[in-house]
Amino acid sequence: MKLPSMTRRDFVRLGAGAVAAGAAVKATLLEPPVLAAQTATGGTSGRTIRFVSIGTGIRGCDLLRAARQVPTGVCVGTADLYDMHQQAGKEAWGGEIPTTRDYRALLDRKDVDAVIVAVPDHQHRRVVLDAVAAGKDVYCEKPMSHNVADGLAMVEAVEAGKRIFQAGSQRVSNIVYKKAAEIYASGRLGEVHLIEGHSDRNSPSGAWVYPIPPDASPQTIDWVTFLRDAPPRPFDPVRFFRWRCFADYGEGVAGDLYVHLLSGIQCVTGINAIPNRAYSTGSLTHFKDGRDYPDLLATLYDYPGVTVNLHCNQNNEAGEPIIFYGSEATMVINGNNLSITPQDTSPKPEGYALDGWAAAPKQLYLDEWHAxxxxxxxxxxxxxxxxxxxxxxxxxDHIANFFRAIETREHVVEDEVFGNHAAIACHQANYSYFHRTVATWDAGTKTIKG
Ligand SMILES: NC(=O)c1ccc[n+]([C@@H]2O[C@H](COP(=O)([O-])OP(=O)(O)OC[C@H]3O[C@@H](n4cnc5c(N)ncnc54)[C@H](O)[C@@H]3O)[C@@H](O)[C@H]2O)c1
Incomplete structure (x- = not known):
């Protein structure tokens, strides 16, 4: 059967579940794992992981709501520097829990197994190192690090302390990505030498122009602690709530969005490595609000055996697909959908040059070719x-995987090395953009070089 050809734009627009008219489609609804069965003993060991959550802003609250679906863990405390976020954290968990501004009080508790870290990126290193020193297992939000040195320090501490560490790029636990990894490993896509991904949004919210709550003040926010490990400056709620825009605390679109694409690509391909080279270009054209980062970033990566082409555009709503271009089939992940469309690889007579052939030799050529x-x-x-x-x-699923590993002491799906590799690729993208050079990875000095 000859399949209708599908353009890249069709793929992106249609995603999975909707393909070009006329194509035969075999649609499968994937079965999620049973969260209660995520413990080593199928949920019957009776052990409940007691965890605390540090940082209960946007993501911290999302994590607490997700953790409520995982019966193998219970939140026993939270910490946050902002009073209103402390209340939001309690509401997200849905019950009274002790909460504090000083997370170290939670780490001192002997009844705590694990820590979920959802503070801004510049604080990841400090909080993770403190948690590891206190003997806790750690789930740390993506991107794992604010810079290369932070990531390396975290890997070293986690390994020395023999802690379970899960980086928080949840796509790595997604059943759609697991299916994509299975298909990729089967070789059914043929040779894959190019992967493309983008994460595009066209709204102020997508560009992190978050509202400043009316009660935000030096009284309701511990600004001094927020600034720890960052340059001093007077209280600035814009920086506190829109920290992703500023290089002192975040990494712009690379750290916020590339990291999801890169973690997904690492998960599907099994490539757990730092790119040899990265080259970025981009611009800041729309959100000129004093931010440090571009609102359009495009990067070409050299990974072992595969070129990866990413962009994030905060001026266009083109979604978040990842496209794997194989010699036998094209695979597209778009949200919670996956599609595989075969290439027509059957041999064909050269057609274009024949337009200039006379009828008789053309017919002879075609007859011989088909024979x-x-x-x-x-x-x-x-x-x-x-x-x-x-x-x-x-x-x-990602949290359940973390809880399970705490019990079994087996590997998580996204450990400190995996998380560090994805984060370093984000730092390479920014290095290239700001230094206007190709960013290479120097394995000897473990640094990015121009
Ligand atoms: N995995 C995902 O899909 C996803 C989505 C959003 C954010 N994130 C990540 O989650 C982290 C938090 O992002 P967010 O959007 O929730 O930011 P946010 O600004 O909404 O929340 C961060 C919270 O951390 C608190 N905080 C800062 N330093 C602290 C400290 N030392 N002790 C206690 N609390 C502290 C702040 O008061 C704030 O309430 C970031 O690393 C971000 O990249 C991941």
Whole structure:
């Protein structure tokens, strides 16, 4: 069966579950794991992981809501520097829990197994190192590090302390990505030498122009502690709430969005490595509000054996697909949807040059060509789609995987090395953009070089 050809734009627009008219489609609804069965003993050991959450802003609250779906863990305390976020954290968990501004009080508690870290990126290193020193296992939000040195220090501490560490790029636990990894490993895509991904949003919210709550003040926010490990400056709520825009605390679109694409690509391909080279370009054209980072960033990466082409555009709503271009099939992940569309790899007579041939030699050529090339059976007969069920929450799966590893002491899906590799690739993208040079990784000095 000859399949209709599909352009890249069709893929991006349609994603999985909707493919070009006329194509035969085999659609599969994926089955999520049962969260209660995530413990080593199938949920019957009776052990409940007691965890505390440090940072209960946007993501900290999301994590607490997701953790409520995981019956193998219980939140026993939270910490946050902002009073209103402390209340939001309690509401997200849905019950009275002790809360404090000083997270060290939580780390001192002997009844705490694990720590979820959802503070801004410049604080990851300090909080993770303190948690590891206190003997806790750690789930740390993505991107793992604010800079290369922070990531290396965290890897060293986690390994020396023999702690379980999960980096918080939840796509790595997503059932759609797991299916994509299985298909990639099977070789059904043929040779894959190019992967493209983007994360595009076209709204102030997508560009982190978050509202400043009316009660934000030096009384309700511990600004001094927020600034720890960052240059001193007077109280500035814009920096506190929109920290992603500023190089003192965040890494712009690379640290916020590339990291999801890169972690997803690492997960699907099994490439757990730092890119040899990265080259970025981009611009700041729309959100000129005093931020340090561009609102358009495009980067070409050299990974072992594969070129990765990413961009983030905060001026266009083109979604977040990742496209794997194989010699036998193209695979697209778009949200919780996956599609695999076979290439028509059957041999064909050269057609273009024949436009300039006279009828008789043309017919002779075609007759001889077809006699020499009997049509082979198609390798992939139909478009396949895989979809996660409505309401599927990969963050709950990611947390469940972390809790399970705490009990079994087996590896998590996204350990400190994996998380560090994805974060370093983000730092390479920014290094290249700001230094206007190709950013290489120097394995000897463990630094990015121009
Ligand atoms: N995995 C994802 O999809 C995802 C989504 C959003 C954010 N994130 C990550 O989560 C982290 C937090 O992001 P956010 O959007 O929630 O930011 P946020 O600004 O909404 O919340 C951060 C909170 O951390 C608190 N905080 C800062 N320093 C602290 C300290 N030393 N002790 C206690 N609390 C402290 C702040 O008061 C604030 O309430 C970041 O690393 C971010 O990149 C991940």
């Amino acid at each position: 020499a090339h009997p049509a082979p059976a198609p390798k992939l007969a139909e478009v396949e789609t895989y979809t996660a069920p409505q309401g599927y929450n990969d963050t709950a």
